[in-house]
Amino acid sequence: MENTLLTILKLSLFETFYVTGLLILIGLVLGIIGNRANFYIQRVFGWKGIMLTAWIGTPVHELGHLLMCILFRHKIQDFKLVDLKARNGVLGSVQHTWNRKSLYQNIGNFFIGMGPIFSGTAALVLGMYLLLPDSFARFGNYLTLDTGQLDSGTLVNIFVLTGELFASIFSAENVASLNFWIYFALAIGISSHIALSKEDLKGASRGLVTIFTLIFLINLVALVLNADLSGFFMEILALNVYLLAFSMVSIVFSSIRLVLSAFAYFLVYKVP
Numbered sequence: 001m002e003n004t005l006l007t008i009l010k011l012s013l014f015e016t017f018y019v020t021g022l023l024i025l026i027g028l029v030l031g032i033i034g035n036r037a038n039f040y041i042q043r044v045f046g047w048k049g050i051m052l053t054a055w056i057g058t059p060v061h062e063l064g065h066l067l068m069c070i071l072f073r074h075k076i077q078d079f080k081l082v083d084l085k086a087r088n089g090v091l092g093s094v095q096h097t098w099n100r101k102s103l104y105q106n107i108g109n110f111f112i113g114m115g116p117i118f119s120g121t122a123a124l125v126l127g128m129y130l131l132l133p134d135s136f137a138r139f140g141n142y143l144t145l146d147t148g149q150l151d152s153g154t155l156v157n158i159f160v161l162t163g164e165l166f167a168s169i170f171s172a173e174n175v176a177s178l179n180f181w182i183y184f185a186l187a188i189g190i191s192s193h194i195a196l197s198k199e200d201l202k203g204a205s206r207g208l209v210t211i212f213t214l215i216f217l218i219n220l221v222a223l224v225l226n227a228d229l230s231g232f233f234m235e236i237l238a239l240n241v242y243l244l245a246f247s248m249v250s251i252v253f254s255s256i257r258l259v260l261s262a263f264a265y266f267l268v269y270k271v272p
Contacts, residue, residue, distance in 0.1 A: 008223065012216040018233045019215070020208060022240040023114055026247045027196045027204075030117065033254045034195030040261035044268050051084060054091050056186060057193030058082040062092040064119030065112055065200075072108025074098045091193075103214065110207025113200045120194035121250045124187055128169070128249075131183040135168040142245040154241060162248040188260075191253040 041049040059081040069076050074096040082092050096112070098105040129136045141161050145154065174180040196204075222229050 008219045012219050015215050015233045016212045018237045022244050031195045033258050037258040037261045040265040044264045053189035053192040056189040058092040060119050060123045060190050061116040061193045064115030065094040068112040068115040069096045106210040110204045113204025121247050123190050124249045127183050131179040138165045138168045158245045187253045188257050
């Protein structure tokens with residue numbers, strides 16, 4: 001019996017990764033890139049450098065939390081999409097409560113914490129659709145990915161498609177157009193505030209515990225009923241592959257911001 005429970009525990013951990021792992025990885029990558037870029041920007045421009053992009057980036061960030069609160073039926077007590085006069089460094093916030101006895105609302109904490117990844121990526125894609133329609137057509141190539149499994153071949157295909165997408169975005173024809181520069185400015189502003197805060201991650205962790213507990217209980221029931229749920233979790237993984245592909249837009253623009261901020265830092269502090 002003990003060995004069976006240990007096996008179910010390991011399986012539940014693995015399946016929890018199927019459900020949430022790629023989203024967590026995306027959040028961590030964006031956080032590392034964003035925090036480093038913010039370091040360079042604050043050293044060069046001070047707090048004003050962060051505020052310069054807050055007018056567009058912060059509302060998009062907070063909308064991610066807000067919309068997920070609505071989706072998972074949390075009670076919204078108060079929210080500020082952006083507060084440019086904030087003295088405590090908190091440029092926006094969403095305060096919410098939930099029914100601790102509700103499984104659905106407890107799971108929602110994970111997706112509420114991760115909300116800015118969805119809203120930020122959606123905003124970047126929407127801007128591409130409106131301002132760079134030819135490049136947006138290339139974005140649809142992500143839907144051709146084979147999501148039957150996640151392996152090195154899938155990752156290579158995602159990187160190849162991302163390279164083709166950004167080659168299209170930064171084509172000579174686009175760079176010569178006003179729409180490109182409007183989109184580029186908006187994309188940098190949105191990506192400047194897409195990273196998750198410590199509070200975001202803390203809130204998401206509460207939901208993660210609930211998700212794992214639910215999966216563990218489902219596996220116990222499946223054992224009793226002799227049911228095979230592997231196909232279901234493979235479908236979840238397939239959705240996460242698409243999420244990873246779509247999120248590459250956010251990751252690349254965040255990386256561009258990091259390179260630009262590092263270059264400015266180098267010019268100010270390293271060039272004699």
